Amino acid sequence: MTIAPDRLDGARGQAAWTDARLLYALEEVVEKELNRHLKVAKEWMPHEYVPWSDGRNFDGVLDGEAWAPDQSKVTSIGRTALVVNLLTEDNLPSYHHEIATLFGRDGAWGTWVHRWTAEEGRHGIVMRDYLLTSRAVDPVELERFRMAHMSAGFESDNAHSMLHSVAYVAFQELATRISHRNTGRHSGDPVCDQMLARIANDENLHMVFYRNLLGAAFELAPDRTMCAVRDVVTGFRMPGHGMPGFERAAVQMALGGIYNLRIHHDDVLQPVLRHLKVLERGGLGPEGLAAQEELGAFLEGLDGQARRFDERQAAILARRAARG
Ligand SMILES: [Fe+2]
């Protein structure tokens, strides 16, 4: 059952949209999107993507061969991005906690939360199996980074509002898709590329689920949803921001064309905002209108920053090429 906004209170129903009411009102949409997701998501087996016959024992308990950088078939930028992307997937227990707390574990919401968690779990499994079997990255450093990153946990920047959470994951799933896809393309290993392309397909379906949910939230509570989107877009940070060496890795990934301001603006923010017609949306109250204006101004500023980044990147890459 859907509660129409005008039945909640006089002034456009905005004030009355508590998280609990929104969860209840959106349950039907969650069920529809969950069923659509289950129909289109094809089962896939992580073990099929791992080159097991390339594997051998490591030093230590089994007295095998220690890892050395020359064993890796993956490019330097590919190694950096693979570690960042795997650590991001590894922090799944914290993300599960966030969305289970905000969305609940009952009904269609709970079914989605658990299904999503199971799918994300597959990503960490296949990536770790690939990295260790192919000796693509230092396994000791990877494990120490995982311990440090998971020990810090993850708390979203806009905690405690389910609309902020839905808006964040709509953009974040697309960001993850793009980051995995570009990492594969720059990895220098077709096996890695194939694995990350498969994961990227899942991330795309996750994005579609959350984007459609966000669209439904715009219909129910346009002002509150607009404010949440503004907050999330203007304060967006990737979930890996707390991991060891993230700042340096992020700079390398930006220069290497895996994830940077241009990609964030053109391939992550704009597609979701355009699809939901966020900047053209009418029927807003004063708060929603102000949020929409702020969002538009922020995107223009970001585009300018991205243009300056493009120029710097081109200059740095030209200098590197000249050095040979
Ligand atoms: Fe994932």
Ligand SMILES: [Fe+2]
């Ligand atoms: Fe995902």
